[in-house]
Amino acid sequence: MAPDHVDVLIVGAGLSGIGAACQLRRRCPDKTYAVLEARDAIGGTWDLFRYPGVRSDSDMFTLGYSFAPWQAPKAIADGATILDYLRRVADEHDVTRHIRLRHRVVRAEWDSRQARWTVQVHRDDTADTFTLTCSFLYACTGYYRYDAGHTPHFAGQERFAGRIVHPQHWPADLDHSGRQVVVIGSGATAVTLVPALARHAAQVTMLQRSPTYVLALPAHDALADALRRRLPPRLAYLLVRAKNVLLVTVNYQLSRRAPGLVRRLLRRGVARRLPAGYDVDRHFTPRYDPWDQRLCVDPDGTLFAALADGRASVVTDTIDRFTERGIRLVSGAHLPADVVVTATGLDLLALGGMTLRVDGVDVDLAQTVAYKGTMLSGVPNFALTLGYTNASWTLKADLVAEYVCRLLRHLDRTGTQVATPLAPPDDRRAPLIGLTSGYVRRGVASLPRQGHRAPWRLHQNYLRDLLLLRHGRLTDPGVRFTRADSAQRRSVDA
Structure with missing residues (x-):
């Protein structure tokens, strides 16, 4: 059992x-803490996903922690290697013993008179429900729903004689060797699955309604390999990390400012890896601009290699209905299939499904405004982690964790106990996530909003956030610091 009270309660391992x-x-x-994890193992995404070829879509020099150098050979790593890294880091920093598995946070209620959260927890292993309290609540749950992926219903799928599987819950007994496999989808999961399945399947078809930008990158970082031979590990890691941050930032900014140029460069890169005459425009040139949705990374061009040698193919069309032996398309074509993989995306779920209540009033997340991308207006002593959509998740997670620690030290230093973000003075609001991807459109309305200027606006820019979260002032018009005594709740100037 977790202790009855901790200074900081972290939700999600x-x-x-x-x-x-x-x-x-x-x-x-000096702070006491506990980590509650709803699942039966640590690792989050990297323990949940078990489909063939599962890997990072970001380089591990930025997806790894700033304080724990990535030492494995590949810069774009497989899921098992990432999970080993997470377990090792948790052990080395003596965090593992503070993690409580199968502890699902159901509800958290803030009481201003006591300046603390009362958190209701359900233990999935014993079916018991209990409460504990904390002074600061820190949600590290991401924004995906873990118990189920997005799976639309297709006409006639009940007639299909083969197996239909979703990558989020890959069956351990599925043998695709020598079989016809159709992967529905065009995102990062599909781009990962197709070449992995093609190693043993008779044929793999990626069936997409519309294409996605795909960028082939080396799985190994040549500069990292060279620096590791000449420099101390930590220095080499930080230099490569800085280089990759700069490249990602330049890529995104160039895509926003000169989308036509980036579109042409991406198309040229795809065309070089595919046979002459391949219909690149139909299958790999989206209608939207680069970074309106995330770019997909193809390490060492394995997807393009599978397409070039005929082990895999891409079909851009719309599903009419499933048949007993495959999928009928609107064009009239029929795709034979023994296995259909619905890589159709994920669903959003804010805060892992837990609800918040402040002084007896339920918090409607959609009515809150994110402060510095990590706290919510009107919600005291609370932070959440939302990683970047245009770079690795951990770059932002690292900065948020640093900011929370700065905030906690500031409270101690000033003799205050409560930090409450305030909504921006104007009414201009925008979605928290600016992508046009399907999973965003389906669920973004349930998430907090953002304002139109700092500190309420998310810029999806690591260098700006570095200044804001690591070096920026802790006191500004966006947050109020108060003492715990409700009878004397007065703002305190730093």
Whole structure:
């Protein structure tokens, strides 16, 4: 059981939660804490996803923690190697023993008179429900729903004689060797699955309604390999990390400012890897601009290699209905299939499904405004981690954890106990996530909003956030610091 009260309660033991706990131990060693994880293992995404070829879509020099150098050979790593890294980091920073598995946070209620959260927790292993309290609540749950992926219903799928599987719950007994496989989807999961399945399947078809931008990158970082031979590991890691941050930033900014140029460059890169005459425009040139949705990374061009040698193919069409032996398309074509993989995306779920209540009033997340991308207007002593959509998740998670530690130290230093973000003075609001991807459109209305200027606006820019979260002032018009005594709740100037 977790202790009855802790200074900081972290919800989630994935990439963000483990990093938050490590940063807390490093920067606020006097604070007590616990980490609650709803699943039966740590690792979050990297323990959940077990489909063939599962890997990172970001380089591990930025997806790894700033304080724990990535030492494995590949820069774009497989899921098992990432999970080993997370477990090792948790052990090395003495975090593992503070993690409570199968502890699902159901509800959290803030009481201003006591300046603390009362958190209701359900233990999935014993079916018991209990409460504990904390002074600061830190949600590291991500924004995906973990118990189920997005799976639309297709006409006639009940007639299909083969197997239909979703990558989020890959069956351990599925043998695709020598079979016809159709992967529905065009996102990162599909781009990962197709070449992995093509190693043993008779044929793999990626069936997409519309194409996605795909960028082939080396799985190994040549500069990292060279620097590791000449420099101390930590210095080499930080240099490569800085280089990759700069490249990602330049890529995104160039895509926003000169989308036509980036579109042509991406198309040229695809065309070089595919046979002459391949219909690149139909299958790999989206209607939207680069970074309106995330770019997909193809390490070492394995997807393009599978397409070039005929082990895999891409069909851009719309499903009419499933048949007993495959999928009928609107064009009239029929795709034979023994196995259909619905890589159709994920669903959003804010805060892992837990609800918040402040002084007896339920918090409607959609009515809150994110402050510095990590706290919510009107919600005291609470932070959440939302990683970048245009770079690695951990770059932002690291900065958020540093900011939370700075905030906790500031409260101690000033003799205050409560930090409450305030909504921006104007009414201009925008969605928290600016992508046009399907999973965003389906669920973004349930998430907090953002304002139109700092500190309420998310810029999806690591360098700007570095200044804001690591070096920016802790006191500004966007947050109020108060003492715990409700009878004397007065703002305190730093």
